[in-house]
Amino acid sequence: MKLIYEKSIPGRRGMRPAQSDVPAGNNINPEWRREKEAKLPELGEVDVVRHFTGLSKGNFGVDTYFYPLGSCTMKYNPKSSERIAGFSGFADLHPLLGDMPKGGALSQGALQVLYEIDLMMREITGMAAFTTQPLAGAHGELTGILTMAAYHREKKNQKSKLIIPDSSHGTNPASGAVAGYELVLVPSDENGVIDLGALKKTVDDQVAGLMLTCPNTLGLFNPHIKEICDLIHGVDGLMYYDGANMNAIVGKARPGDMGFDIVHLNLHKTFATPHGGGGPGAGPVGVIEKLEQFLPVPIVVRNNDGSYGLDYHRPKSIGKIAPFYGNFGVILKSYVYILMLGKEGLERVSENAVLNTNYIKEKLKDYYDLPVPGLCKHECVFSASRQMKLGVHAIDIAKGLIDRGFHPPTVYFPLTVREALMIEPTETESKETIDAFIEAMIDIAKTAQTDPDSLHASPTTTIVGRMDETTAARNLNIACLD
Amino acid sequence: MANEDLKYTESHEWARQEGDVVTVGLSDYAVEQLGDIVFLELPSVGDQVTKGAPFGAIESVKAAADIYAPVSGEVAEVNEALPDEPELFKTDCFGQAWLIKIKPSDPAQWDSLMDTAAYAEHVRGQ
Numbered sequence: 001m002k003l004i005y006e007k008s009i010p011g012r013r014g015m016r017p018a019q020s021d022v023p024a025g026n027n028i029n030p031e032w033r034r035e036k037e038a039k040l041p042e043l044g045e046v047d048v049v050r051h052f053t054g055l056s057k058g059n060f061g062v063d064t065y066f067y068p069l070g071s072c073t074m075k076y077n078p079k080s081s082e083r084i085a086g087f088s089g090f091a092d093l094h095p096l097l098g099d100m101p102k103g104g105a106l107s108q109g110a111l112q113v114l115y116e117i118d119l120m121m122r123e124i125t126g127m128a129a130f131t132t133q134p135l136a137g138a139h140g141e142l143t144g145i146l147t148m149a150a151y152h153r154e155k156k157n158q159k160s161k162l163i164i165p166d167s168s169h170g171t172n173p174a175s176g177a178v179a180g181y182e183l184v185l186v187p188s189d190e191n192g193v194i195d196l197g198a199l200k201k202t203v204d205d206q207v208a209g210l211m212l213t214c215p216n217t218l219g220l221f222n223p224h225i226k227e228i229c230d231l232i233h234g235v236d237g238l239m240y241y242d243g244a245n246m247n248a249i250v251g252k253a254r255p256g257d258m259g260f261d262i263v264h265l266n267l268h269k270t271f272a273t274p275h276g277g278g279g280p281g282a283g284p285v286g287v288i289e290k291l292e293q294f295l296p297v298p299i300v301v302r303n304n305d306g307s308y309g310l311d312y313h314r315p316k317s318i319g320k321i322a323p324f325y326g327n328f329g330v331i332l333k334s335y336v337y338i339l340m341l342g343k344e345g346l347e348r349v350s351e352n353a354v355l356n357t358n359y360i361k362e363k364l365k366d367y368y369d370l371p372v373p374g375l376c377k378h379e380c381v382f383s384a385s386r387q388m389k390l391g392v393h394a395i396d397i398a399k400g401l402i403d404r405g406f407h408p409p410t411v412y413f414p415l416t417v418r419e420a421l422m423i424e425p426t427e428t429e430s431k432e433t434i435d436a437f438i439e440a441m442i443d444i445a446k447t448a449q450t451d452p453d454s455l456h457a458s459p460t461t462t463i464v465g466r467m468d469e470t471t472a473a474r475n476l477n478i479a480c481l482d
Numbered sequence: 483m484a485n486e487d488l489k490y491t492e493s494h495e496w497a498r499q500e501g502d503v504v505t506v507g508l509s510d511y512a513v514e515q516l517g518d519i520v521f522l523e524l525p526s527v528g529d530q531v532t533k534g535a536p537f538g539a540i541e542s543v544k545a546a547a548d549i550y551a552p553v554s555g556e557v558a559e560v561n562e563a564l565p566d567e568p569e570l571f572k573t574d575c576f577g578q579a580w581l582i583k584i585k586p587s588d589p590a591q592w593d594s595l596m597d598t599a600a601y602a603e604h605v606r607g608q
Contacts, residue, residue, distance in 0.1 A: 395544075411544075412544040412545055413545075415545055418515070418608075469518070469543040470518035470520060470543055473520035473521070473543060474520050474568065
């Protein structure tokens, strides 16, 4: 497939504007004037349209295929929320309008959305207040850990360590390190959850807090949360809830009731907004009452006359963490989604997400190794160790699925499982689709025994075949047009 | 087997005693598990390393991992060429793909490492 620049023919145009009869002004400061013509591809309109339509046909997305990418919650995103996010009253709003006195007349609707989704998220998580600023899950983690640090600074606590279980999300250690903490990794026990004995040994008065992904990356709910919370609170540490796997418990259980102090939600996962390919996401952070004063500025408030405005006067705030109020379009879509589903609908989300996962796990357990047997939550992790003995690795199974019309699951994560295949079907798939996926996985397990080479050759049905990831990573070839 | 003189860690580093330095590398098992290696970060000569603590990082197409020191001491030499030739892990992980040489601060730590037979047993249990 050619790049659009490779299709360029010098001098070709899609349209030619009429000759201007107004003399060209030349009052732009020379140091700001470009010296060379911009290097743009030169094509006719129809060729541009065909180029990009062709690219869109190569897309592998939720709107075209089942996408059981573990840990990413690639649920179907309803088109109604897309439509509302496109309303010009929202989409064309200038982000600074909210800074007019008392929130300004034109931004009242948008401010109301931010105000009300804050209330909804409080209800869903059991937290006392939220900021909608963080632009992604990991950004929410950083915001949460900076809030944690602000709390300890305010109390003059001397804290240096942050505890992270080895079954946590990969971004947790990075967020803790960026916030300046020394990381203490705690291993999992034979049941796949944090090893309580090992945890007890690491907890001392230097511990600022603990980041828990629950359910964890094995899809397992931690049965010792109360004990872990008591242990951390005992040294005035704070409990951080990584909400990346909230889809497993939304509507059923609230981190605030379990004893967590800080929560981030991945709106783009649990609350159904498009993601993948780098964004945009939204990772709002909620905190309990004693941490509210440290949240980023501004906070949306309801004025006495019922109008909405922005409160910047928060002297203990950690400051601004992102421009304006976060990815407003994403927040708005989630707001619509939550209103559409309501309390009963959200409960059914987690029920069906968990049911679908356990159905897949039961149907496939005779064909793939299960590192941790028993019930799981919203995702299940298989190991391809049995197939590895036949020369077929997790990556070959992933590529074989593409040829069978499915997006691969997450592979080689979590790191605690060898040749991991991490499957998260979500609640939005029909039984027919899930059965077809199960059939494809069984077909691959059989092919691994009879014809492993055909899996090594996959994918063969795509525009490009198997990528050479090693050469791509070792020999970066990045061109910049001058 | 030519690697009889090697000792190993549970985290799959090998160590070889040569005069007053200990050479460190990654075992064939570790290399096989990681897959094709694409990035390597090593310490500098003169850095202090601590037994059981990470001294470097390695990244493959599958995963990123820390590399742990088998013994404590000062880094005496670093395989500067290796980050540019990661394919050496595949062809000669016990030879040309050595990582660093450590001047041990506590020679007794050598005895706490696994010998070849114990390591083979450890790998079987993985």
